[in-house]
Amino acid sequence: EIVLTQSPGTLSLSPGERATLSCRASQSVSSSYLAWYQQKPGQAPRLLIYGASSRATGIPDRFSGSGSGTDFTLTISRLEPEDFAVYYCQQYGSSPSFGGGTKVEIK
Amino acid sequence: EVQLVQSGAEVKKPGESLKISCKGSGYSFTSYWIGWVRQMPGKGLEWMGIIYPGDSDTRYSPSFQGQVTISADKSISTAYLQWSSLKASDTAMYYCVRRSYYYYMDVWGKGTTVTVSS
Numbered sequence: 001e002i003v004l005t006q007s008p009g010t011l012s013l014s015p016g017e018r019a020t021l022s023c024r025a026s027q028s029v030s031s032s033y034l035a036w037y038q039q040k041p042g043q044a045p046r047l048l049i050y051g052a053s054s055r056a057t058g059i060p061d062r063f064s065g066s067g068s069g070t071d072f073t074l075t076i077s078r079l080e081p082e083d084f085a086v087y088y089c090q091q092y093g094s095s096p097s098f099g100g101g102t103k104v105e106i107k
Numbered sequence: 108e109v110q111l112v113q114s115g116a117e118v119k120k121p122g123e124s125l126k127i128s129c130k131g132s133g134y135s136f137t138s139y140w141i142g143w144v145r146q147m148p149g150k151g152l153e154w155m156g157i158i159y160p161g162d163s164d165t166r167y168s169p170s171f172q173g174q175v176t177i178s179a180d181k182s183i184s185t186a187y188l189q190w191s192s193l194k195a196s197d198t199a200m201y202y203c204v205r206r207s208y209y210y211y212m213d214v215w216g217k218g219t220t221v222t223v224s225s
Binding site: 001033035037039044045046047050051056088090092093095096097098099100101 | 142144151152153154157166168169202206207209210211212213215216217218
């Protein structure tokens with residue numbers, strides 16, 4: 001089973017700042033089967049990024065994903081008030097797994 | 108509109124059985140895998156398993172194998188997650204998700220809260 005480790009656990013930033021979230025896999029993620037989800041309190045997660053770098057439908061271009069193999073990054077170029085949430089990475093190969101999440105909070 | 112509509116919140120006692128549901132609409136239900144994800148209170152997401160309603164092929168995460176049963180009734184476009192004997196540690200939010208043709212989870216249900224308490 002592939003273990004995903006997200007860092008940092010919490011990111012304290014101000015609106016307008018850049019957020020960089022990391023997701024590291026215990027072994028290579030095949031075919032860049034890596035997705036990022038956003039979850040706000042009381043809501044279901046929402047798909048942001050798939051295939052490591054492709055934005056899902058309707059996702060603003062301030063969200064971008066990069067990486068391959070075992071190291072992946074989600075970048076939010078300029079934080080908007082609605083972006084403060086918890087973010088999860090997921091590898092969706094044959095035995096899917098999620099990272100522990102990164103909370104992006106208002107500083 | 109593609110939707111997954113989950114059944115309502117449940118409050119059960121330890122030892123009781125439970126079956127929660129997830130009804131798909133707006134797409135060909137038998138052509139996409141449906142997965143289940145657990146989120147314990149204040150915690151992260153955990154992958155439980157997945158079923159292909161077209162032929163009921165089912166795969167479980169090792170952590171959940173033997174603990175739950177995933178099934179589907181394609182005649183009514185509904186997937187299920189069931190327990191034969193609930194424990195307090197099963198208290199959580201449970202989400203059903205659709206796996207897209209490219210394997211990422213593209214549609215999520217709103218979740219079903221399960222509370223197990225004596």
